[in-house]
Amino acid sequence: MYRKGVFLVQEAMRTLRRHKGVTALSVVIMSLSLLMLAVFLLATDNLLRFVGEAERDMKVYVYLDDRVSSAGMERLNREILSQEGVASVVFISKAEAMADFRRQLGEDAALVDVLDTNPLPNAFWVTPRNDFRNETAMSSLAGNIALLNGVEEVRYGKEFLEKFSGIVRGVYYVDMIVGFIVILSAIFIISNAVRLTIISRRKNIQILKLVGATNRFITAPFLIEGAFQGGVAAVLSLLLLFIVTMFSQRVVPDLHFFTADKAFVFMVTCVLIGSIGSFTALRHYLRMETR
Numbered sequence: 001m002y003r004k005g006v007f008l009v010q011e012a013m014r015t016l017r018r019h020k021g022v023t024a025l026s027v028v029i030m031s032l033s034l035l036m037l038a039v040f041l042l043a044t045d046n047l048l049r050f051v052g053e054a055e056r057d058m059k060v061y062v063y064l065d066d067r068v069s070s071a072g073m074e075r076l077n078r079e080i081l082s083q084e085g086v087a088s089v090v091f092i093s094k095a096e097a098m099a100d101f102r103r104q105l106g107e108d109a110a111l112v113d114v115l116d117t118n119p120l121p122n123a124f125w126v127t128p129r130n131d132f133r134n135e136t137a138m139s140s141l142a143g144n145i146a147l148l149n150g151v152e153e154v155r156y157g158k159e160f161l162e163k164f165s166g167i168v169r170g171v172y173y174v175d176m177i178v179g180f181i182v183i184l185s186a187i188f189i190i191s192n193a194v195r196l197t198i199i200s201r202r203k204n205i206q207i208l209k210l211v212g213a214t215n216r217f218i219t220a221p222f223l224i225e226g227a228f229q230g231g232v233a234a235v236l237s238l239l240l241l242f243i244v245t246m247f248s249q250r251v252v253p254d255l256h257f258f259t260a261d262k263a264f265v266f267m268v269t270c271v272l273i274g275s276i277g278s279f280t281a282l283r284h285y286l287r288m289e290t291r
Contacts, residue, residue, distance in 0.1 A: 027229050027236070029189060029192075030229055030230060030233035031233040031240070032189075033185065033189035034237040034270050035240055037182050037183065037237075037270075038241045038266065039241060041179075041258075042241060044179070045256070045258065045262065046255060046256055047171060051171070056133075058156070059125050059126060059128075060128065060138065060142050060145065060154060060155075060156045061126075061154070061155045061156065062123060062125075062151055062153075062154050063121045063123050063152050063153040063154070063155075064076065064123060064150055064152060065151070065152045066121060066122075072150050073091065073122065076150050076151070077089055077091065077124065079148055080145055083141060083144055083145060085128050085131075085132035086129070087127045087128060087129045087130075088127045089124050089126050089127075090127075091122070091123075092122070092123045092125060094122050095118070097118075097121075097123065098118050098120055126141075128141060138156050139158065142156045183273070187276055187277050187280065189277075191277040191278075191280045191281045195281045198222070198281055219279065219283075222278045222279070222281075223275045226274040226275045226277055226279070229274050230270045230274020230275065231267060231270065231274070233270060234266060234267040234269075234270035234271070235267070237270075238258070238266065238267070242257055
């Protein structure tokens with residue numbers, strides 16, 4: 001079994017060297033088709049990164065009644081922390097809120113000086129756990145906190161969160177549909193590229209059939225070749241995309257390239273796509289031969 005596997009790999013490598021021109025053409029076509037897939041995946045990865053950053057910034061703002069004493073604030077702090085889904089609570093005093101407001105006004109900060117008193121309330125900034133950063137959980141958490149004694153108002157950006165949740169759901173649906181179409185397109189393009197290799201070697205296939213070789217034995221080297229070409233094409237497409245990303249960062253500084261683990265997963269996926277494309281093309285050819 002081991003010797004048979006080594007023979008098939010060696011045969012696949014010999015064939016690749018023997019048909020350098022056709023192999024190079026197939027790799028170029030694969031690289032361009034996989035580049036489309038890589039661009040789509042990178043756009044999706046950056047969009048999900050943006051979504052994750054927006055989710056991390058989600059907070060529940062709890063504004064307190066001015067009559068709440070220091071002891072009452074400590075009690076509220078403990079009660080809010082005890083709520084299910086709360087990760088942390090930060091107290092923002094009236095003075096801190098006013099100082100922040102002045103910083104936001106910038107050159108117009110002097111306008112605040114006309115006020116006799118500080119109208120801003122004491123507040124808590126409540127950070128929910130990651131699994132509670134969704135529309136339903138945030139609404140429930142805000143409702144529970146609003147019932148606590150001493151709480152005057154609770155805000156968590158309800159309208160924004162509803163729109164945000166709808167956008168995220170839409171993105172996931174579009175990702176699935178477009179991703180499925182792009183992967184099918186890549187397999188189709190690769191399958192046709194591999195078909196060029198098969199046509200150039202049809203005499204060898206016919207000879208193998210005449211000497212009694214099974215379809216499985218004939219198919220194995222092509223699967224190895226397809227996997228190899230898919231891997232090389234993946235490297236080339238990633239290099240092209242990396243260059244494009246570096247130039248694009250001048251316009252979009254927040255654009256990120258794949259991490260090492262994601263790039264590795266992409267390469268493994270391309271190896272599988274190359275094998276599937278080879279198998280699809282060869283199966284079609286063998287069916288035509290048997291008719």
